[in-house]
Amino acid sequence: RLGECEFLKNSGARESGWELLTPRNFPANPKAVARILDSLKNIKIRKIYQKDPINMANFSLDSPLLSLRLSLENGESIELEVGLVNPIDNSTYLMSSHQNAIYHVDALQFAMESLDLADLIDSKIFSIEPENIASLKIYRGAKRGNPPHLLLTKLNGQWGGKKNHPMPNAKVFKYLKKLASLKSTFILDKASEDLTKKLNKYLSTPLYTIEIEDLEKNSFTYNISTVINALPQIKMEKRTNFIIQASDRRYPYLVNKEYLRTFNKTEKAIKR
Numbered sequence: 001r002l003g004e005c006e007f008l009k010n011s012g013a014r015e016s017g018w019e020l021l022t023p024r025n026f027p028a029n030p031k032a033v034a035r036i037l038d039s040l041k042n043i044k045i046r047k048i049y050q051k052d053p054i055n056m057a058n059f060s061l062d063s064p065l066l067s068l069r070l071s072l073e074n075g076e077s078i079e080l081e082v083g084l085v086n087p088i089d090n091s092t093y094l095m096s097s098h099q100n101a102i103y104h105v106d107a108l109q110f111a112m113e114s115l116d117l118a119d120l121i122d123s124k125i126f127s128i129e130p131e132n133i134a135s136l137k138i139y140r141g142a143k144r145g146n147p148p149h150l151l152l153t154k155l156n157g158q159w160g161g162k163k164n165h166p167m168p169n170a171k172v173f174k175y176l177k178k179l180a181s182l183k184s185t186f187i188l189d190k191a192s193e194d195l196t197k198k199l200n201k202y203l204s205t206p207l208y209t210i211e212i213e214d215l216e217k218n219s220f221t222y223n224i225s226t227v228i229n230a231l232p233q234i235k236m237e238k239r240t241n242f243i244i245q246a247s248d249r250r251y252p253y254l255v256n257k258e259y260l261r262t263f264n265k266t267e268k269a270i271k272r
Contacts, residue, residue, distance in 0.1 A: 002023060002115065002116070002117060002120075003023060004022055004023070005020065005022060005023065005115075005120060006020070006021040006022045007019065007020055007028050007033055008021055017030065018033045020120050020121060023117065024117065025189070025250065026120075026121045026122070026187060026250075026251075027121070027122040027127065027249060027250075028120060028121070028122055029119065029121055029122045029123075030122065032115070032119055032120050035109075035110040036110055036112055038109070038110070039108045039109040039110040039112075040068075040070075040080075040108075043094065043103075043105050043106070043108070044105060044106045045103050045104070045105050046091060046103075046104045046105060046106070047103075047104040048101050048102070048104070049093075049101065049102040049103075049104065050101070050102070051095060051099075051100050051101055051102050055102050056095070056102070059083045059093035059102060059104075060083040060093070061081050061083045061093060061095050061102065064081040064082055064083055064095075065082050065083060065084050065085070065092075065113055066081075066082040066112055066113050067079065067080070067081055067082070068080040068082070077097075078096065078097060078098055079096070079097035080094060080095070080096055080097070081094070081095040081096075082094055082108065083095075085107045086107075090107045091104060091105065091107055092105060092106075092107045092108065093105070121187070123183040123184050123187070124180070124181065124182065124183055124184075125182050125183070125184060125222070125244050125246055125249070125253050125255065126179060126180045126182060126212070126220075126222075126246070127220070127246070127248055127249070128214050128220060129180060130173055130176035130177045130179075130180050132215050133154070133176055133212055133213075133214060133215075134154050134213050134214055134215050134217075135151075135152065135153045135154065135211075135212070135213045136150070136151070136152040136153075136176065136179075136210070136211075136212050137150070137151050137152075137210070137211040137212075138150040138208055138209070138210050138263055138265075139208065139209040139210075139211075140207075140208060141206060141207065141208070141209070142205070142206055142209055143209050143211070148211075149266065150266060150267065152167065152172055152176075157169075159172040159173075161267040162267065165267065167267065167271065168271060171270050171271060171272075175270050178262060179262060182255060182259055182262065183255075184244075184253035184254060184255055185241065185254050185255060185256055186234070186236075186241075186253070187251050187252075187253055187254075188231075188234070188243075188251050188252045188253070188254065189250075189251045191251075194232040194233070195231055195232045195234070198231055198232055199243065199245075199252055202225040202226070202228055202243055203225055203245050203252070206223040206224055206225060207224050207225060207226045207242070207260075207263075208223075208224040208263040208264075209221070209222070209223055209224070210222040210224065210263065219247075220246065220247055220248055221246075221247040222244055222245070222246050222247070223245045224242060224244050224260075224263060225243040225244075226242060227239050227240075227242050227257045227260065228241060228242060228243060234254075239257070240256065240257055241254045241255060241256060241257060242254075242255055242257055242260055243255075
């Protein structure tokens with residue numbers, strides 16, 4: 001239904017590790033990619049048939065429901081063709097480019113052919129998972145030498161605040177989980193010159209700046225704008241959204257203003 005979808009596994013610090021290249025260039029939903037790969041790993045063969053034109057036609061492999069191409073790290077490429085699903089016994093037929101056979105298999109556990117574009121896109125702003133965060137700093141406004149109004153650092157498994165005051169691990173993790181779960185209402189991937197200028201203007205004087213470091217010493221920066229009135233060519237209600245620009249994301253995000261209070265937390269508020 002979506003035509004061709006292409007995923008690329010990144011080797012950088014991005015937590016999800018996957019990028020959607022086509023039909024649109026966005027961070028890929030890591031759960032969707034994992035389910036696709038898991039469904040391929042768990043294929044169970046019922047019977048093997050000879051690969052010939054008659055069997056290919058009988059099993060709908062001359063006009064497959066789904067085609068997959070796996071490009072491996074060693075440069076090898078494997079192509080899979082999946083025939084129509086038999087709803088009576090929940091099975092399908094599969095053909096591989098590197099095997100001279102047709103396999104009667106259990107239907108794939110994940111119905112890839114029914115996916116929408118929204119299923120493939122990672123709408124989460126923060127790519128890092130809470131358990132992988134080593135430190136968090138939130139500044140009011142731009143950093144520019146100002147001390148953070150919230151500082152959380154994990155040392156030897158224990159979270160601490162400013163001046164190394166101990167913080168309750170469970171409550172810090174709950175806050176980080178809420179922060180990491182923030183999702184965008186709109187990804188600003190098609191920016192005209194006017195829109196780019198407007199975005200740069202909003203983000204040049206951020207309301208908050210966030211710095212996160214993971215356990216492997218990778219650093220991520222997020223600039224958060226004030227609540228915005230309007231953006232060129234974007235249909236939106238006035239003063240209902242703000243912008244987040246992440247250092248590890250290609251495009252800025254629009255986020256509902258109700259989540260802005262998340263960045264104003266203090267140590268006392270987290271401890272409650």
